[in-house]
Amino acid sequence: xxxxxxxxxxxxxxxxxxxxxxxxxxxxxxxxxxxxxxxxxxxxxxxxxxxxxxxxxxxxxxxxxxxxxxxxxxxxxxxxxxxxxxxxxxxxxxxxxxxxxxxxxxxxxxxxxxxxxxxxxxxxxxxxxxxxxxxxxxxxxxxxxxxxxxxxxxxxxxxxxxxxxxxxxxxxxxxxxxxxxxxxxxxxxxxxxxxxxxxxxxxxxxxxxxxxxxxxxxxxxxxxxxxxxxxxxxxxxxxxxxxxxxxxxxxxxxxxxxxxxxxxxxxxxxxxxxxxxxxxxxxxxxxxxxxxxxxxxxxxxxxxxxxxxxxxxxxxxxxxxxxxxxxxxxxxxxxxxxxxxxxxxxxxxxxxxxxxxxxxxxxxxxxxxxxxxxxxxxxxxxxxxxxxxxxxxxxxxxxxxxxxx
Numbered sequence: 463x464x465x466x467x468x469x470x471x472x473x474x475x476x477x478x479x480x481x482x483x484x485x486x487x488x489x490x491x492x493x494x495x496x497x498x499x500x501x502x503x504x505x506x507x508x509x510x511x512x513x514x515x516x517x518x519x520x521x522x523x524x525x526x527x528x529x530x531x532x533x534x535x536x537x538x539x540x541x542x543x544x545x546x547x548x549x550x551x552x553x554x555x556x557x558x559x560x561x562x563x564x565x566x567x568x569x570x571x572x573x574x575x576x577x578x579x580x581x582x583x584x585x586x587x588x589x590x591x592x593x594x595x596x597x598x599x600x601x602x603x604x605x606x607x608x609x610x611x612x613x614x615x616x617x618x619x620x621x622x623x624x625x626x627x628x629x630x631x632x633x634x635x636x637x638x639x640x641x642x643x644x645x646x647x648x649x650x651x652x653x654x655x656x657x658x659x660x661x662x663x664x665x666x667x668x669x670x671x672x673x674x675x676x677x678x679x680x681x682x683x684x685x686x687x688x689x690x691x692x693x694x695x696x697x698x699x700x701x702x703x704x705x706x707x708x709x710x711x712x713x714x715x716x717x718x719x720x721x722x723x724x725x726x727x728x729x730x731x732x733x734x735x736x737x738x739x740x741x742x743x744x745x746x747x748x749x750x751x752x753x754x755x756x757x758x759x760x761x762x763x764x765x766x767x768x769x770x771x772x773x774x775x776x777x778x779x780x781x782x783x784x785x786x787x788x789x790x791x792x793x794x795x796x797x798x799x800x801x802x803x804x805x806x807x808x809x810x811x812x813x814x815x816x817x818x819x820x821x822x823x824x825x826x827x828x829x830x831x832x833x834x835x836x837x838x839x840x841x842x843x844x845x846x847x848x849x850x851x852x853x854x855x856x857x858x859x860x861x862x863x864x865x866x867x
Contacts, residue, residue, distance in 0.1 A: 488733030489773070490817040491799045494792050519693050521589050521604065540824060544785040547754035548830075551840050554748060555757075555832065592692035593704075594636030600628050610652070610674065612682060612705030622709040633687065633706060642670040642686040648703060652686055672705045682707045724749075724807045724860060726839065729762060731769035732801035738762045745838040749851065749860065753842040754823070755785070757832040762839075766803070770827055773801035780825075788827035813862055816848040 538546075590601050593613065600613050614623050616630040623630070633639040642648050649670035670686040684707035691702035726743040729736045742761045758766065767788050771779065777790040777798065792798055803821050804814045815821050822828060828844040852861035 488731075488802050489799050490802060491797050492818050494795050494798050519589050519591065541783075541785075543754055547752070547842070548785060550750075550752050551755075551757050551830075551832075554750065554753070554840055555837060593631050593689050593702075594633075595638040595690055596636075597690075597692045598629060598631050598636075600631060601626075610672065610705055611703075612672070612674075612684065612707045615684065615706035615708055618708045623707075631706070633689075636689065638690040638700075640688050642688060642703070643667050644670050646670070648688075649686060674705075682709070684708050724811075726762075726805055726807055728806040729758075729766055730802075730804040730806070731766060732773045734769070736762070736765040736769055738765050742835045743839070744836050747839040747841050749841045749846075750843070753840050754844055755828050755830045756842045756845045757830050757840040759835045759837060759839060760831050760833060761835050763829060763831040766829060767827065770801060770803070785830060786823070786826040788829075790825050792825050811862075813849075814864065815845055816864075819847045820845050820849075 588601050589604050590599060592599050602611070602613070613631050614626060616632040616634075618630060642652075645667065652670065652672060671683070672686050673681065673683045675681040682705070684705050686703065687706050688701045688703050691699040691704075693699065725746045727740060729738060738761055742759045745759065757763075771788060774790055777792060777795065780789040780791050782789070790798075798818070800818045800821060802814060802817060804812055806812045820828075823844050828842070832839055848865055850863040852859075852863070
């Protein structure tokens with residue numbers, strides 16, 4: 463029962479890509495209103511090369527205008543979103559320090575119980591796929607920091623499962639569903655990753671179990687299975703490994719391992735490379751769809767902040783808050799001149815962040831201090847804007863393509 467490797471092209475946009483040019487003088491002038499959030503639902507699709515065998519799946523921000531069940535009173539404030547992001551980042555860092563970089567998930571177009579904690583309630587994007595034969599639609603929270611996908615499965619009573627918009631996946635109604643036995647490599651690998659519980663009962667032929675506990679002590683448990691995954695009409699992945707959950711206080715994951723954590727080598731602001739020792743970045747960087755901000759090692763962040771403030775000295779600096787310490791008062795300015803920010807990675811790859819949406823969040827620098835040097839950084843969703851991200855799970859590679867979204 464070998465699991466099929468899945469190449470995910472996430473239309474949130476991030477990926478190892480060849481350098482795309484920023485402004486030659488290191489600054490870009492944009493209308494102040496361009497940094498305001500988009501309130502109109504618009505279709506954003508990647509233009510695939512004709513020769514590429516690929517399929518795109520729409521990715522929707524759970525609190526954005528394209529969310530099918532979005533209500534204005536359900537939208538969290540920026541402070542709430544950043545608080546959840548901070549909790550998530552702390553959890554990722556704690557797992558990284560133990561040598562297991564795995565994260566949890568969050569809610570979206572799915573109705574989730576109010577008691578779900580912040581570490582789970584931090585993901586930003588959802589995607590709709592289908593499982594089984596015949597296929598059943600499932601809305602999943604997209605988490606590039608987690609290594610196990612799972613959905614709620616029937617039978618499941620109201621005390622063990624939370625309400626959701628989509629029908630529960632019922633394995634008994636699918637002709638392609640199969641349990642993963644304990645004696646298989648798939649089960650042993652799951653246990654090695656820290657998500658497996660081994661045999662649920664009996665001998666090696668018993669179903670493989672999984673248990674995931676999140677940073678807020680919410681959890682999910684169930685059995686490990688394989689099934690046919692449908693990404694789009696006519697596009698299926700056979701023998702897709704996932705968890706069938708029947709007792710939880712959390713939400714869905716996604717099948718992208720955080721093993722492809724690239725190592726930054728340098729940061730540039732306004733075309734000038736910052737004086738940051740390479741050893742500061744030795745922990746690498748985790749590409750995460752759930753964290754809002756990018757968290758950099760302390761020395762790197764302080765250098766970035768100082769250079770960015772200097773380049774933005776024409777605009778009044780606002781008092782810092784718990785999550786954002788470099789905010790500017792842009793009131794009265796019809797245009798703002800923003801310095802470019804670029805990240806360099808191993809292999810000579812450079813990533814020029816989008817100006818201003820990949821650098822500023824409501825007039826604030828969308829970066830934060832990770833707390834120490836030499837620990838893994840976290841590359842958040844704001845800074846990934848307009849990039850296509852390619853996760854080649856089978857080959858352990860990550861790719862960026864600029865301007866694809």
